[in-house]
Amino acid sequence: MRHRNKGRKLGRNPNHQRALLRNLASALILTERDATDEDNAPRVKGRIVTTLHKAKEVRPLVERCVTIARRALSHEEAAEQLETDASRHTEAWKAWRESDRWQEWNRAIAPAVAARRRLVQLLGDKQAVQILFDEIAPRFADRDGGYTRIVRLAHPRLGDAGEQAILEFVGRNDRKRTMTSKPLFEDEEDTKDNVTTGEAAEPEV
Numbered sequence: 001m002r003h004r005n006k007g008r009k010l011g012r013n014p015n016h017q018r019a020l021l022r023n024l025a026s027a028l029i030l031t032e033r034d035a036t037d038e039d040n041a042p043r044v045k046g047r048i049v050t051t052l053h054k055a056k057e058v059r060p061l062v063e064r065c066v067t068i069a070r071r072a073l074s075h076e077e078a079a080e081q082l083e084t085d086a087s088r089h090t091e092a093w094k095a096w097r098e099s100d101r102w103q104e105w106n107r108a109i110a111p112a113v114a115a116r117r118r119l120v121q122l123l124g125d126k127q128a129v130q131i132l133f134d135e136i137a138p139r140f141a142d143r144d145g146g147y148t149r150i151v152r153l154a155h156p157r158l159g160d161a162g163e164q165a166i167l168e169f170v171g172r173n174d175r176k177r178t179m180t181s182k183p184l185f186e187d188e189e190d191t192k193d194n195v196t197t198g199e200a201a202e203p204e205v
Contacts, residue, residue: 008057024050024058025065026125028148028167032135033127047168051157055150055167062167065119066147069129069137072115076133079109139171146170 010017028048035041050058082105086092096102119129140147153164 008053010054010057020054021058021061022122022124024048024054024167025061026123026128028058028062028169029065029123029128029131029136030125032131032169044168046172047166049153049164049166052150052152052163052165055165059148059150059167061122062148063145065122065132066136066140067145068115068119069132070140072112072133073137073141075108075110075112075115079105079112082108136169139169 007017010020012020028046031042031045031047082101084093084096084101086096116129116133119132120126123129123132136147147169149168149170151166151168153166155164156162157164
């Protein structure tokens, strides 16, 4: 019985389910990296192709990770104003380390450090966490949720005919809507000409 148990089994035990979702979320984030010189560079940045059910299951995890990183940006910006430019183990750095300014910096950076540790726990990939903080979170700084979209593909997967879908970040591959002008018919053109010339339309007999 699975009463009140949310989520899809996906044909896996719970440990395998968590590993699958963690790997899918990391794979989506890692597509944003600069991989021009790599052999396995992603074809399209910010997009992965998987089955529809897996995409629906991993989407909340990706949204949660982006939200955690986005909320930590303000703490990192506040800590940058309190840190020093001196190199480590220099006299200036030691003086800053023993001052009250370091205590303020430590309190300011603590939530951001906790957020990074939480994301490492959720994703299990430090490179993905770094990309999340450096590239993805600043892009969605003014967006409250809805960072990803799911697009169904027309053709099923070869082999098992699984329904495929695209999971991608919004904002990069968005369609541009073009407004088309309304077509004018003969009656509308005659009325428009009469209005511009000031003449009344002749009544039809």
